[in-house]
Amino acid sequence: MNTPHDSVVWLGAPAFPEAARSALADTRLRKNLRKATGTIREKRLAATGELDDWEELRAAGAAVKRRTLRHLDRYLEQLEESVARAGGTVHWAADAAEANRIVTELVTATGEREVVKVKSMATQEIGLNEALAAAGISAYETDLAELIVQLAGDHPSHILVPAIHRGRAEIREIFRRGMGDRGRPAPDGLSDEPAALAEAARLHLRDKFLRAKVAVSGANFACADTGTIGVVESEGNGRMCLTLPDTLITVMGIEKVLPSFADLEVFLQLLPRSSTGERMNPYTSMWTGTVAGDGPRAFHLVLLDNGRTATLRDPVGRQALACIRCSACLNVCPVYERTGGHAYGSVYPGPIGAVLTPQLMGVGQASSLPFASTLCGACYDACPVKIDIPEVLVHLRAAEVDAKRGGVPTPEALAMKAAAGVLGSPRRLAAAQRAAAATGRLSARRGSIRRLPGPLSRWSDTRDTPAPPRESFRAWWRRTRTGPTAEDER
Amino acid sequence: MSGARDTVLRRVRAALADVPAGERPDDVPVPRAYRRSHAGGDVVGLFADRLSDYGAGVTRTGDPATAITAALTRRGVDGLVVPDGLPSGWLRPGPWSVLRDDPPLPVAALDDASGVLTTATAGIAVTGTLVLDAGPGQGRRALTLLPDYHLCVVPSARIVGDVPEALARLAPDAPLTFVSGPSATSDIELDRVEGVHGPRVLEVIIVEDDKEPPA
Numbered sequence: 001m002n003t004p005h006d007s008v009v010w011l012g013a014p015a016f017p018e019a020a021r022s023a024l025a026d027t028r029l030r031k032n033l034r035k036a037t038g039t040i041r042e043k044r045l046a047a048t049g050e051l052d053d054w055e056e057l058r059a060a061g062a063a064v065k066r067r068t069l070r071h072l073d074r075y076l077e078q079l080e081e082s083v084a085r086a087g088g089t090v091h092w093a094a095d096a097a098e099a100n101r102i103v104t105e106l107v108t109a110t111g112e113r114e115v116v117k118v119k120s121m122a123t124q125e126i127g128l129n130e131a132l133a134a135a136g137i138s139a140y141e142t143d144l145a146e147l148i149v150q151l152a153g154d155h156p157s158h159i160l161v162p163a164i165h166r167g168r169a170e171i172r173e174i175f176r177r178g179m180g181d182r183g184r185p186a187p188d189g190l191s192d193e194p195a196a197l198a199e200a201a202r203l204h205l206r207d208k209f210l211r212a213k214v215a216v217s218g219a220n221f222a223c224a225d226t227g228t229i230g231v232v233e234s235e236g237n238g239r240m241c242l243t244l245p246d247t248l249i250t251v252m253g254i255e256k257v258l259p260s261f262a263d264l265e266v267f268l269q270l271l272p273r274s275s276t277g278e279r280m281n282p283y284t285s286m287w288t289g290t291v292a293g294d295g296p297r298a299f300h301l302v303l304l305d306n307g308r309t310a311t312l313r314d315p316v317g318r319q320a321l322a323c324i325r326c327s328a329c330l331n332v333c334p335v336y337e338r339t340g341g342h343a344y345g346s347v348y349p350g351p352i353g354a355v356l357t358p359q360l361m362g363v364g365q366a367s368s369l370p371f372a373s374t375l376c377g378a379c380y381d382a383c384p385v386k387i388d389i390p391e392v393l394v395h396l397r398a399a400e401v402d403a404k405r406g407g408v409p410t411p412e413a414l415a416m417k418a419a420a421g422v423l424g425s426p427r428r429l430a431a432a433q434r435a436a437a438a439t440g441r442l443s444a445r446r447g448s449i450r451r452l453p454g455p456l457s458r459w460s461d462t463r464d465t466p467a468p469p470r471e472s473f474r475a476w477w478r479r480t481r482t483g484p485t486a487e488d489e490r
Numbered sequence: 491m492s493g494a495r496d497t498v499l500r501r502v503r504a505a506l507a508d509v510p511a512g513e514r515p516d517d518v519p520v521p522r523a524y525r526r527s528h529a530g531g532d533v534v535g536l537f538a539d540r541l542s543d544y545g546a547g548v549t550r551t552g553d554p555a556t557a558i559t560a561a562l563t564r565r566g567v568d569g570l571v572v573p574d575g576l577p578s579g580w581l582r583p584g585p586w587s588v589l590r591d592d593p594p595l596p597v598a599a600l601d602d603a604s605g606v607l608t609t610a611t612a613g614i615a616v617t618g619t620l621v622l623d624a625g626p627g628q629g630r631r632a633l634t635l636l637p638d639y640h641l642c643v644v645p646s647a648r649i650v651g652d653v654p655e656a657l658a659r660l661a662p663d664a665p666l667t668f669v670s671g672p673s674a675t676s677d678i679e680l681d682r683v684e685g686v687h688g689p690r691v692l693e694v695i696i697v698e699d700d701k702e703p704p705a
Contacts, residue, residue, distance in 0.1 A: 036680050056524040067518035070509050073502045086663065092495040144686065145677035161677055168678055194678040198686055205687065210597050228662040236635065236673035236688025243631045244597060254498065259515065261662045265654035266524070268668075276676070279540065280617035280653075283688060284668035285631075291665055293594070294630035309501035315508050 007096060007127030008307070008360050010155060013345030016368040017462070020339040029165055033340050036164050037331045043277025044328055044382070050279070051269070060266045062386040065322035068259055069312065075224040075257045076303065082227030086289020088299040099304050100131035103216065103249055106300055107137050110247050112213045116205075118231060118238045119143035120218025121159065121325055122251045122304055124347045125360075128216065139216065140182070140208050142237035144201050151178030157341030157349065159327040160275055165340055168192040179204050205237065215241035215296070219252040220271065220324070222301070223261040228288045229301065230264065232271060232281045242285050248296040253304050255312075255321040267324060270384035275326040307360035316395045320355045322385045329379035329389060335372055344369060351379035355392040358400075367403075370396035411455040426474075433472040440468035529651030533615045537649045538696060540618030544671025545684055547693040554580050554643055554697045558607065561641050561693055562586060571595065571606040571637055573629025580643060581607060591629055600632055605639035606689075610669075613649035613696075614656045618671065620644065620694065621656060623664040631665055640689040642669075645697045 013019065023029060048054050068075055080090040093099035107115055115132065117123065117139050129139040129150075141150040145163040149156050152174045156162030163171070175186040175197065184204045190196060217238070221230045229250055231238050242248060258267070272281045290299050312318045330336045330350030341349035346357040346366060354369040370393045379389040404410065409417075422432045440449060444467030452460040459465075471479075529536050538548045551557040559582050562570065570586045581588070589595060589603055609627040610620040620642055622628045634640055650656050660666060673688030684690065 032679070039680050051525075051528060053524045053528075056521070059521050060524055063518065063520040067515050067520060070506065070513065070518055071515045072506070073499050074515065076499065076502070092498050094494045094497045094501075098494055142687075143677070144675045148677070161680065163677060164680075171678055194681040195683045197678055198675055198683040202686055206601070209687070210601060223662070226662040234673065235675050235686035237686070239631065239635050239667065240687055243635060254502070262657060265657045268653050268657075269524075278670070280614075280619050280668065280670035282544075282669065282671050282674050284666075286662065286666040286668075288663050288665075291624070294624055294632075294665055303498065305498045305501065309498065309505050312502065312505035318505075 007130075007347065008125050008357055009346045009366055016339075016343055016345070016372045019343035019345060020335075020372070023339040023343045028167070029340055030338060032165060032167060033337055036161065037337045040277060040331045044274060044331065045277075047273040047277045047279060051273070057266060057269055058384055058386050061270050061324075061384055062322065064258065064263050064266060065385050066319075068257060069255065069318055069321055072254065072257070072312065075259060076254055078224040079222055079227060079257050080303075082224060083222075083229075083289060083299075083301050084227075086227045088227065088289040088301055091300060091302045093302055093304050093306070095306050096126035096304075099126050099251060099302055099306065100128055102302055103128060103251065104132060104135045104137065106247070106249055107132065107214055108135065110214055112137075112247075114138045114140065114208075114212065115214045115216050115249075116140050116142050116208055116212040116241050116245065117146075118215065118217040118233070118241045119146050119162075120216070120251060121347065122218045122253050123216060124156065126251070126304065126306060128251065138182075140205070142205050142208070142241060143233075144198060144235060144237075147201055147205070148174055151175065151182070155342060156347070158330060159325055159348070159350070159352075160330075165342065168194060168197065171197055175200055175204075183208060205240075209237075209240040209244055212241070212245045214247045214249070215245040216249045216251065217241055219250050219256055219301075221264065221267060222252060222257050223259075223264065224257050225260040226288055228261055228286050230284060230286045232268075232275075232284045234276065234282045236283060239283055239285055242287065243295050245296055247298045247300070249300045249302065251302045251304055253306075254308050255323075271324055271326055274324075274328040274382070274384040307362065310362060311356075311359040314359070314395075317355070317359050317392055319387050320352065320359060320389075320392055322387055323352050323356065324385060326384055328382040328384065332378040332382045334374060334376060334378070339372075344372065351389045351393075352387070355387075355389055355396060358396055367400050370400060411458065415456075415459075430472070430474060433468065433475070436468040437470055437472070525652070526654045527616070527651035529615045533651050534646045534649055534696060534698070536651075537613050537615040537618060538694075540615065541671070541694050544618055544692075546618075546671055547691075548696065549694070550696045550698055552698050554695055555582050557695045558582070558641065558643065559584055561695065562605065562607075565605060565639055565641075565691070565693075567605040567639065569603040569605075571600065571603045571629075571633050573606075573608055573627060573633055575626025575628075576607065576609060577627065591633060594630075595633075597632065597636065600636035603637040605641060606633050606637040607641045607643070608634055610642050610644050611648065612656050612659055613644045614651075614653060614668075615649055616652045619653075619656070620669045621660065622667045622669065623660060625664065631667055634667070634669075635688060638689055639691045639693070640669075641693045641695070643695045643697060645699060647699070649696070 148163040158164040172192040336350045358366045449465040611623040612621040672692045
């Protein structure tokens, strides 16, 4: 029970600095990302700019989430009662393993060996597909991008458009090679036009939708007062999964609960405009328990902790649990735009991933991620629920540094200590500047230092340092101005 | 499993140790300074414009029966799914066969049908959204999902300005489907492709009449 969060990060994934280095070398990936994030940024700005009360909506969204998180126990119990009253069954899972076991048992009890899936971050986080496969159950992703990722045996690289790292020609090859093994093969002579590829996916999945008896979904929100669950989507695969099968199993992080159905008036405005930059996404499905003669006859809601209560414990870090998974912060982030999602090594990439992943995983895990940011603040401006991501990043960086105190000091800690001594005394600073001017110019090429020796190379490996000037400003001042001002240096 | 339930709730309460014991949810203020509606005066005109933006066909008429016949003829519909409770005068006989959902049509029959005709419980002008609640003239959710063509007829009196107004009218115990344009994906290089799994063609007829239609 206490070995949580197996799959938030991908096993064997390198730390961010190494992963980013290889991602940055991939010029085609960078071109795809630049185009994609640029397009979606413009759409989001147009869609949010239409509402002159956007800031008031953000404030309301942030406040509703704050109220919910501060009274989460009460709302979870109320949600459980409401869902049960409407004919659903609520299950609780303290960690990924427990959630996977619950879902596997529910599927097994139906006698089925196949499930269709709606795109869901929570089930990716717990590695549900792998757990089902180990029990001999095939899980079919039905969102187009998730299908691409699944057929390629790949990882998603964006919360909203998981196959953003793949070009159309690659996708055609993935379909041609992969579809036949899992059902209806790709049509002969498939072109790489997006419309043709979408049509191939439609045909491939149609048969699965019509036969499916069990579906697994995530949830965008759950209303405590009514027990209503909502899923927003674009393609209609969600509607297929939520409507046609006999059994529906929804896995939802405990932070997704909202106090009331009426609160949807805020989130149904914030989410589509922030996420896809649309006034409204094509389809939003809401259901409350089960209804005779319409949709699944059995509905199970699995409430997932998996590190969320540990995140909740930190009064600064807990705001990350307000995230509605719109991905606006990814699209505005200068670091994400250059490295892409895989470099984060997590189901949750980008700025929100950099604060969510280490918190869900616990101290010491994914510890490089809070440093994968320039702290420019674009993510905070874009966030529809006003999560102060830079504040949480700095907070987690401090926690990371604190965690390393007490043992053998790192070279960085020694360097910082030395710097504190030098910067604390004008005389020592002047001496250091003279020394730097003398030695620095020796190792500089065309005005910058590319490599520093010894442990200092850890600094110079990731940045060029301008060569120190022949003379510092302070020395120049003293030489050219005679009189009382020079007396400052004591 | 009650063990996990207790574990999770205990962890939540322990994590919230900084929240004063006497604090109630209402003590956490939620400023609701946002607008109830972003629509101006012409709600019906805005609804029509926003639907057109999504690529949905839009007709405004005072004579729904004629507009429905024209749309079905233009589309060349042969098997038409018709839910119970559609206003009796709306559908005239034509070259199409009418598929009633009583007894419930199997999914294969719905998949083979070339279209579905329904009404909607509400329209939202600002977002160009149709809301279906499985009520009279709408049927269960599968009816508007599997046929490739959805013709939706909305009396203008059911069109509201914006999302908050629509939600205030809805009863959440019914299954709700919000439809804003045809199904679409931008998953491949962010190129928008219309028509994936849901109906690929959506047409809307707005009935310009301030009275509710007879059931």
